[in-house]
Amino acid sequence: MTYTVGHYLAERLTQIGLKHHFAVAGDYNLVLLDQLIEQGGTKQIYDCNELNCSFAAEGYARANGAAAAVVTFSVGAISAMNGLGGAYAENLPILVISGAPNSNDHGSGHILHHTIGGTEYSYQMEMAKHVTCAAESITSAEVAPDKIDHVIRTMLREKKPAYLEIACNISAAPCVRPGPVSSLHAHPRPDEASLKAALDESLSFLNKANKVAILVGTKLRAAEALKETVELADKLGCPVTVMAAAKSYFPETHPGFRGVYWGSVSSPGAQEIIEGADAVISLAPVWNDYSSEGWTSIIKGGKVLEIDPDRVTVNGKTFDGFRLKEFVKALTEKAPKKSAALTSEYKPVMLPKADPSKPLSNDEMTRQINELVDGNTTLFAETGDSWFNAVRMHLPEGAKVETEMQWGHIGWSVPSMFGNATASPERKHILMVGDGSFQLTAQEVAQMVRYELPVIIFLVNNHGYVIEIAIHDGPYNYIQNWDYAALMQCFNQGVPGKESGKYGLGLHASTGEELAEAIAKAKKNTRGPTLIECKLDRADCTKALVQWGKTVAAANSRKQQNV
Numbered sequence: 319m320t321y322t323v324g325h326y327l328a329e330r331l332t333q334i335g336l337k338h339h340f341a342v343a344g345d346y347n348l349v350l351l352d353q354l355i356e357q358g359g360t361k362q363i364y365d366c367n368e369l370n371c372s373f374a375a376e377g378y379a380r381a382n383g384a385a386a387a388v389v390t391f392s393v394g395a396i397s398a399m400n401g402l403g404g405a406y407a408e409n410l411p412i413l414v415i416s417g418a419p420n421s422n423d424h425g426s427g428h429i430l431h432h433t434i435g436g437t438e439y440s441y442q443m444e445m446a447k448h449v450t451c452a453a454e455s456i457t458s459a460e461v462a463p464d465k466i467d468h469v470i471r472t473m474l475r476e477k478k479p480a481y482l483e484i485a486c487n488i489s490a491a492p493c494v495r496p497g498p499v500s501s502l503h504a505h506p507r508p509d510e511a512s513l514k515a516a517l518d519e520s521l522s523f524l525n526k527a528n529k530v531a532i533l534v535g536t537k538l539r540a541a542e543a544l545k546e547t548v549e550l551a552d553k554l555g556c557p558v559t560v561m562a563a564a565k566s567y568f569p570e571t572h573p574g575f576r577g578v579y580w581g582s583v584s585s586p587g588a589q590e591i592i593e594g595a596d597a598v599i600s601l602a603p604v605w606n607d608y609s610s611e612g613w614t615s616i617i618k619g620g621k622v623l624e625i626d627p628d629r630v631t632v633n634g635k636t637f638d639g640f641r642l643k644e645f646v647k648a649l650t651e652k653a654p655k656k657s658a659a660l661t662s663e664y665k666p667v668m669l670p671k672a673d674p675s676k677p678l679s680n681d682e683m684t685r686q687i688n689e690l691v692d693g694n695t696t697l698f699a700e701t702g703d704s705w706f707n708a709v710r711m712h713l714p715e716g717a718k719v720e721t722e723m724q725w726g727h728i729g730w731s732v733p734s735m736f737g738n739a740t741a742s743p744e745r746k747h748i749l750m751v752g753d754g755s756f757q758l759t760a761q762e763v764a765q766m767v768r769y770e771l772p773v774i775i776f777l778v779n780n781h782g783y784v785i786e787i788a789i790h791d792g793p794y795n796y797i798q799n800w801d802y803a804a805l806m807q808c809f810n811q812g813v814p815g816k817e818s819g820k821y822g823l824g825l826h827a828s829t830g831e832e833l834a835e836a837i838a839k840a841k842k843n844t845r846g847p848t849l850i851e852c853k854l855d856r857a858d859c860t861k862a863l864v865q866w867g868k869t870v871a872a873a874n875s876r877k878q879q880n881v
């Protein structure tokens with residue numbers, strides 16, 4: 319068998335730890351898909367469309383560290399751009415690979431199908447450059463190894479997505495074999511002088527402080543320093559809070575854990591700890607309009623030691639040339655004990671059990687879902703009140719929460735959970751998603767039926783865009799109602815000639831009792847997804863959402879300055 323460009327790519331994907339790649343067929347990528355199958359190493363998983371394909375890769379990377387999605391040129395890849403943008407925003411290394419026009423067409427004056435109808439085809443690459451850390455186009459086999467290695471090495475180092483397009487007549491062209499994958503993982507050595515200076519300045523800052531607290535931020539997982547952060551917290555003995563987008567990045571069973579810091583909608587006591595501290599160690603935060611509650615709650619300035627993925631800022635000075643993980647390890651070695659701010663016990667908010675015969679409430683739904691979350695659960699929370707429900711849950715050791723609070727593409731959670739469950743079948747997967755979001759990517763549940771993923775989907779049917787209603791209401795926030803549970807009937811048509819693909823389960827829950835019964839059935843459904851349609855009153859959302867919505871609305875409506 320001739321070793322080809324497609325085989326080289328397949329071998330590199332396997333070498334960096336992928337066991338699957340996602341794909342949607344198109345005539346520009348069919349030969350490449352054959353090469354990937356022929357080389358093996360990663361199983362080809364199919365999606366209903368390229369938006370879902372790119373989000374499935376994003377979800378896979380959340381569990382596996384990296385992922386790949388293969389799409390066709392232009393009509394496919396431009397849909398996948400949304401997944402690239404989301405992966406960029408959420409710091410996830412996914413590689414979107416697009417089939418591309420035959421290398422002989424470039425400069426030929428040919429008008430090709432699926433393109434925008436001109437004779438230039440470089441527009442897609444230009445678009446991809448804006449939402450990736452590396453983008454390459456392969457039109458000859460000779461340059462393939464260098465370009466494939468470049469995009470993979472860069473995405474792994476930067477924890478950002480990358481893009482590759484391969485001319486459809488090159489995928490099966492003969493190619494040399496790759497060397498050891500270690501060269502793709504190499505990181506520059508730290509600058510010792512800068513690391514020492516940052517450490518000295520930080521220790522001087524901490525030694526003068528009395529009430530020290532840690533704030534765990536959005537990019538800490540991408541910085542691969544979750545374990546090192548627990549060690550730092552153990553050494554300091556100080557309280558630890560997390561930003562909403564970093565929920566589950568720090569163990570909530572840790573004696574120092576004190577909830578979520580989110581300005582006025584923080585966990586009880588968390589705002590006082592962070593805003594009352596005289597030294598906050600802020601680890602890889604992202605202060606955007608949502609996380610700062612419309613710019614009203616940002617933790618920066620003189621009382622903050624900010625440790626970003628590749629920079630430390632403290633006492634009005636800044637240091638770089640080393641990685642966050644290296645600095646946190648060094649700080650832990652010399653950090654003093656600072657437990658003065660760790661005064662009271664952490665008491666998570668426990669939601670009371672509702673009367674099971676009463677109409678289902680948001681609180682009761684959240685309480686029952688929280689009870690379902692164990693140390694082996696990955697909980698996906700879609701944009702919407704689902705964010706606030708996940709943030710207020712208390713997590714057992716090992717539980718993970720996945721959100722997309724920077725990109726915030728509604729519907730992201732359905733394909734992303736599909737990808738995550740594909741990457742980590744040993745874990746339980748639960749999704750909380752509103753009806754508005756679900757309508758964007760609902761068809762990907764059919765793939766969960768096809769691949770028999772026993773996930774549980776809590777579909778919150780509150781008849782509209784409640785988060786948008788909280789921010790700014792209007793007729794545009796109301797949607798057509800579906801019978802969401804009945805979708806499973808439609809998706810359960812099975813794989814022709816096979817016994818598989820028939821075990822999706824759709825249930826309705828209008829009371830606490832019906833929800834408990836549905837959850838019991840879901841637990842027994844091990845050969846497919848269970849969708850539980852939870853019927854809630856539209857007005858029944860978290861108080862935090864309403865309060866947060868007001869501050870975000872105020873930020874959006876700021877008058878134009880200096881006119």
Ligand SMILES: C/C(NCc1cnc(C)nc1N)=C(/S)[C@H](O)COP(=O)(O)OP(=O)(O)O
Nearest residue numbers: 702703727728752753754755783784785786
């Ligand atoms: C319409 C929109 N955001 C605007 C939006 C529009 N289009 C895309 C792709 N992404 C977006 N965030 C949002 S958050 C809806 O409230 C989501 O509604 P739903 O899923 O039903 O959740 P809630 O009822 O809890 O809000």
